[in-house]
Amino acid sequence: MGSVVVIGSVAFDDISGPGGSASDILGGSATYASLAAAFFAPSRLIACVGMDFHASAVEKLKGRGVDVSGLERLPGKTFRWSGIYTPGFRGRETLSLDLGVFNDFKPSLNGPLPKGTFLLLGNIDPDLQLAVLDQAGSSAFVAADTMDHWIKGKRAALEKGLRRTDLFFLNDSEAELLTGETNMIVAGALIREMGPRHVVIKKGEHGSLLFGPSGVSALPAIPLEKVKDPTGAGDAFAGAMLGWLAKTGANDDESLRGAVARATVMSSFVVEEFGVNRLTELTQAEFDARLNRLRDLVRF
Amino acid sequence: MGSVVVIGSVAFDDISGPGGSASDILGGSATYASLAAAFFAPSRLIACVGMDFHASAVEKLKGRGVDVSGLERLPGKTFRWSGIYTPGFRGRETLSLDLGVFNDFKPSLNGPLPKGTFLLLGNIDPDLQLAVLDQAGSSAFVAADTMDHWIKGKRAALEKGLRRTDLFFLNDSEAELLTGETNMIVAGALIREMGPRHVVIKKGEHGSLLFGPSGVSALPAIPLEKVKDPTGAGDAFAGAMLGWLAKTGANDDESLRGAVARATVMSSFVVEEFGVNRLTELTQAEFDARLNRLRDLVRF
Numbered sequence: 001m002g003s004v005v006v007i008g009s010v011a012f013d014d015i016s017g018p019g020g021s022a023s024d025i026l027g028g029s030a031t032y033a034s035l036a037a038a039f040f041a042p043s044r045l046i047a048c049v050g051m052d053f054h055a056s057a058v059e060k061l062k063g064r065g066v067d068v069s070g071l072e073r074l075p076g077k078t079f080r081w082s083g084i085y086t087p088g089f090r091g092r093e094t095l096s097l098d099l100g101v102f103n104d105f106k107p108s109l110n111g112p113l114p115k116g117t118f119l120l121l122g123n124i125d126p127d128l129q130l131a132v133l134d135q136a137g138s139s140a141f142v143a144a145d146t147m148d149h150w151i152k153g154k155r156a157a158l159e160k161g162l163r164r165t166d167l168f169f170l171n172d173s174e175a176e177l178l179t180g181e182t183n184m185i186v187a188g189a190l191i192r193e194m195g196p197r198h199v200v201i202k203k204g205e206h207g208s209l210l211f212g213p214s215g216v217s218a219l220p221a222i223p224l225e226k227v228k229d230p231t232g233a234g235d236a237f238a239g240a241m242l243g244w245l246a247k248t249g250a251n252d253d254e255s256l257r258g259a260v261a262r263a264t265v266m267s268s269f270v271v272e273e274f275g276v277n278r279l280t281e282l283t284q285a286e287f288d289a290r291l292n293r294l295r296d297l298v299r300f
Numbered sequence: 301m302g303s304v305v306v307i308g309s310v311a312f313d314d315i316s317g318p319g320g321s322a323s324d325i326l327g328g329s330a331t332y333a334s335l336a337a338a339f340f341a342p343s344r345l346i347a348c349v350g351m352d353f354h355a356s357a358v359e360k361l362k363g364r365g366v367d368v369s370g371l372e373r374l375p376g377k378t379f380r381w382s383g384i385y386t387p388g389f390r391g392r393e394t395l396s397l398d399l400g401v402f403n404d405f406k407p408s409l410n411g412p413l414p415k416g417t418f419l420l421l422g423n424i425d426p427d428l429q430l431a432v433l434d435q436a437g438s439s440a441f442v443a444a445d446t447m448d449h450w451i452k453g454k455r456a457a458l459e460k461g462l463r464r465t466d467l468f469f470l471n472d473s474e475a476e477l478l479t480g481e482t483n484m485i486v487a488g489a490l491i492r493e494m495g496p497r498h499v500v501i502k503k504g505e506h507g508s509l510l511f512g513p514s515g516v517s518a519l520p521a522i523p524l525e526k527v528k529d530p531t532g533a534g535d536a537f538a539g540a541m542l543g544w545l546a547k548t549g550a551n552d553d554e555s556l557r558g559a560v561a562r563a564t565v566m567s568s569f570v571v572e573e574f575g576v577n578r579l580t581e582l583t584q585a586e587f588d589a590r591l592n593r594l595r596d597l598v599r600f
Contacts, residue, residue, distance in 0.1 A: 018482075088482030182318075182388030184505070185523040205484070206506035207520060218597050220507060220518035223485040261600040297518050298598040300561040 002246035003042040006034040007107050007132050008122020009079050010047040017085025019228035022274035026057045029122035032232035033239030035279045036266050038065045040243030046070035050078040050101045060280050074101040112137025118242040123147050126157035133164050141251050143167040145238050151177045168196040169238045172203050210260050214253045222268035229274045233267040240266035265290045302546035303342040306334040307407050307432050308422020309379050310347040317385025319528035322574035326357045329422035332532035333539030335579045336566045338365045340543030346370035350378040350401045360580050374401040412437025418542040423447050426457035433464050441551050443467040445538050451477045463495040469538045471502045502534050510560050514553045522568035529574045533567040540566035565590045
C-alpha cells in the first residue's frame, strides 16, 4: 500500500446558506482531504495553524489516523474563511478571508517523496504548490486542485505546475474559466493538453467527469434529499481519490475510475453536515452501503 | 411487442445558436418523438399540419416506419417556431411562435387504445392532453411531457392530467417551477406525489434522473465534443423511452431503467445535427455502439 501526503489549508470557517449556518468550525482544503484520504490509506498532512488553534481539532485529525507531524504551529492566527451559499447552493460568495499564518507559510516535505507516495497539492497559491513540487522529486504521483482566484490571478504559475501534474481537479466553472470553453468534454481535453494525464471535472449535484488516455468516463452524484453544506466536498473528493489510489498502489485508468467512485461516495457524506463531523464519524459499513448504492444507481 | 401512439406538434422551426443556424426545418415534439419511438416499435403519429406542409417531410416520417394516417391536413398554416439558444446552450428564447392550424386541432384516437399501447402526450396544451386521455380509455400506459409555458399558464389542467399519467417527463428548471424545489431529488419525489408512478427529470448535458417505486436512478449524458442543436432532444428522449417499453412490452422499474438508457443514447444523436436528419439516418450499429459507450462510461 502507498501513502498520501496532503498540502493545503487548515482553517476555521463561518458558513451560512440554505442549509443553515455554523461558525468557527474546523475547515480548510487539507483538513477535508487528509481525513478523506485516511479512510483508505496512511495520510500525512502538511499545513500551518496559528496559536488560536484548538487542541480538539488536532485530536479530530489524529483520531482518524491522520499524521499531523507536519502541521506547524506559527505565531499569529489560523486561516479564517467566511462564506455564504446562494439559494439552491447555486453559487458561493466569500464574505471575508484572513490568511493569517498562511501569509508566511513555507511548506516543507523534509526531502523527496518515495515511490508509492500520492501527493495532493490542495487549493493554495500555485507558487506554494510549485515550491512543494521542487522538493518532492520525481517519484511521487502528483495531484493538484485549484480555484477561480488562482486561475484569474496566478495563471502562469498555475500552468507551470500543470505541466508537472499527473491528476488535476477543478469544477465546471473553473474549467470554463481556464479554457474559455463551455462544453466540458472539450474543456477536459484542452486541460489534458496543458499537462495532466488525468483530469477530473467536478459538477456538484451533477456528478463528475474523468478524462484520461483511454477517454472520458462519467458518474452521477449520490442522490441526496438533504444538503446542509457543500464546503469541503471537492477537497474530500480529491483526498478520497488519492487515498484509494494509495490503497491500490496503482494509477492506471481503471484504478482512477475506481477512485472516482469512492470519491463520489465520500463527498456525498461531507455535504450532509457542516464541517468534518460526518467524515470523522463515517463507518466502513456506511461507506460500503453507499458505494453499492452508486453501483445500483447507474445499473441498466 | 406493444406499440406507441404519439400526440403532439409537427412544426417548421427556425433555429439559431452557438451551433449555427437553420431555417424552415421539420420539427415539433411529435415529429422527434414518433421517429425515436419507431426505432424500436410500431409508432403512430397524431398531429396536424397546414396546407404548406412539404410532402418530403411526410416521406421522412414514413421512411422510418412512422404511421402517419393520423396526421391531419387542415386549412391554414403549419405550426411555426423560431428560437435562439444562448451561449453554451444554457438557455433558449422563443423569438416567435405561430400555432397555425394547431389553434383548431381536435386530436382524435378513433376509439379507446388497446392494452399494450404506450401513449405519449407530447408537449401541447394540457387541455388537449386531457381531451386525448378522455378518448384513450384505461388500458394504455400513459406518458406525458410538458413545458414551462403550461406550468405557468395551465397548472390546473396540467395537475388534472398528472393524476392520470404513469410516466411524466420534465427538465430540471420545469421541475423547480412546478414544485418550488431546487433540490431535484426532493422535486422528483414531490412530483410523484402528484400522480405519476414514474418521473424523469432531464438535465441536458448532465444526464437524467428516474424516480419510481423502487427509488432513484441516474445516468450521465453521452459525452459529446460537438453539439449543434438541442431542439427535440427531450422529445426524442421521451419517444425512445416509450419505443423501448413498447418493444419489451413491460413497464416495471427495471424496464424503465433500460428505457432511460436507450433514451439517453437516442437524444445524444439528435443534438449532433439540426432537425431530425441524424434520427432519420441512424443505423442499428451506430445505436448499439453508443449504448455500449454508455455502459462503459459508468463502469467502475
